[in-house]
Amino acid sequence: MPHSLAAYLSEVETGLQGLSRQRRGTLIRELKAHLLDEAEARGFVSESAMAALLATKEHPRLLAERLATAEGQDATHRGGAALVAGMIIGLATGGHMLFEGWRWYICLAFASAQGLAVGSGYFWVRHHWLRLGSGARTTLAVLITTLLSIPLGFTTLHGFRATRLLYGAFTGFLLERHSQPRQLWQTLLEPALFTAFMFLLEAGLLGRVKFQWWKVPLELSFNATLLLSVLLALRLRRALAERRVLQPQEEA
Amino acid sequence: MDRELLKGSTPLLLLSLLCEGPMYGYQIIETVRARTGGSYALKEGALYPALHKLEATEFISSYWQTQENGRERRYYQIQPAGETFLAAKKLEWNQFVDMIQVFVGPRD
Numbered sequence: 001m002p003h004s005l006a007a008y009l010s011e012v013e014t015g016l017q018g019l020s021r022q023r024r025g026t027l028i029r030e031l032k033a034h035l036l037d038e039a040e041a042r043g044f045v046s047e048s049a050m051a052a053l054l055a056t057k058e059h060p061r062l063l064a065e066r067l068a069t070a071e072g073q074d075a076t077h078r079g080g081a082a083l084v085a086g087m088i089i090g091l092a093t094g095g096h097m098l099f100e101g102w103r104w105y106i107c108l109a110f111a112s113a114q115g116l117a118v119g120s121g122y123f124w125v126r127h128h129w130l131r132l133g134s135g136a137r138t139t140l141a142v143l144i145t146t147l148l149s150i151p152l153g154f155t156t157l158h159g160f161r162a163t164r165l166l167y168g169a170f171t172g173f174l175l176e177r178h179s180q181p182r183q184l185w186q187t188l189l190e191p192a193l194f195t196a197f198m199f200l201l202e203a204g205l206l207g208r209v210k211f212q213w214w215k216v217p218l219e220l221s222f223n224a225t226l227l228l229s230v231l232l233a234l235r236l237r238r239a240l241a242e243r244r245v246l247q248p249q250e251e252a
Numbered sequence: 253m254d255r256e257l258l259k260g261s262t263p264l265l266l267l268s269l270l271c272e273g274p275m276y277g278y279q280i281i282e283t284v285r286a287r288t289g290g291s292y293a294l295k296e297g298a299l300y301p302a303l304h305k306l307e308a309t310e311f312i313s314s315y316w317q318t319q320e321n322g323r324e325r326r327y328y329q330i331q332p333a334g335e336t337f338l339a340a341k342k343l344e345w346n347q348f349v350d351m352i353q354v355f356v357g358p359r360d
Contacts, residue, residue, distance in 0.1 A: 027300070029324070029326075030277065030300065031296065033324050033326060034276075034278050037276070037277075037278035037279075037323075037325065041278065041282070057295075058296065058302060060295065063297045066297040067297070067300060070285055070300075070304055070305060071303030074307075075308075076304055077309070078306055078308050127307070127308075127310055130310060130331055131291065132315040138277045140326065179333070219357055238333070241333070242309075244305065244308075245305060245309055245337070246260060
């Protein structure tokens with residue numbers, strides 16, 4: 001790498017000290033690739049030509065300041081949007097449990113785990129698998145939200161209950177599938193199928209609860225509430241993203 | 253050209269370009285320069301924050317690709333959410349242009 005380019009990048013990197021080492025590395029790697037692309041396209045191969053090219057560029061400290069300012073705003077947006085969207089899911093499901101008559105601390109624990117761990121956690125990591133196909137994205141979302149929902153397993157009066165993790169998995173499924181437009185019949189069928197599956201598992205296979213008809217509307221309405229909160233969270237997150245994109249970039 | 257007019261439209265311009273296919277930073281700058289006859293010169297300090305902002309909102313995604321000469325490039329690719337957003341904004345943009353033209357008149 002030409003010395004002048006190394007010096008330029010080093011000065012930019014100094015200005016990015018507030019960022020994480022990984023993020024800083026990515027930005028420098030990208031900038032280096034960009035400048036080498038430009039030098040190559042313009043036929044600048046010598047050290048002096050590279051120095052001349054860099055002299056036409058923004059001052060490295062100014063560039064670093066612009067990049068760092070934008071990074072800070074992006075992180076605030078990403079974290080804030082994930083938190084708000086997760087809170088909607090947590091409040092809706094915890095609120096429904098309160099309505100069902102669960103003890104307040106169980107509702108609070110469920111809402112926190114479902115909203116903060118599963119909802120916000122999912123939104124926080126989702127960008128890592130955006131380029132994958134639809135099936136792979138859904139599988140990953142279900143796996144990750146199942147892991148994130150481990151705290152949900154403890155939101156009972158009888159210790160850890162593994163079937164609670166299925167609510168986390170279902171949340172991940174809904175979040176990923178509804179990130180794209182979905183048919184109305186599919187939307188309506190999802191909570192109904194999941195309700196049937198939960199009864200089959202808990203009352204049929206595991207024999208842990210006794211099947212009673214009056215429990216069906218309660219479970220169904222809980223899963224429908226979860227679906228509605230997911231749709232609302234996604235819509236809100238989309239609105240926040242649009243607002244952020246249309247916001248003019250603030251000068252450093 | 254007035255920079256204030258351009259500031260808010262950079263994300264839409266980038267999304268429109270990425271609709272044509274994945275692009276890397278220098279390619280975007282060159283394409284914009286060529287298509288505007290040099291009247292809009294994007295600088296790195298404006299391009300990358302705008303691209304990273306679009307990535308943070310999941311309207312685009314990025315990936316690294318190694319070239320035959322061993323060098324790397326970071327490509328940006330539009331996502332379905334970005335396409336939906338762009339389609340809606342294109343409509344609004346055309347309505348806005350039509351409205352302004354009522355007052356300032358069409359291009360000479």
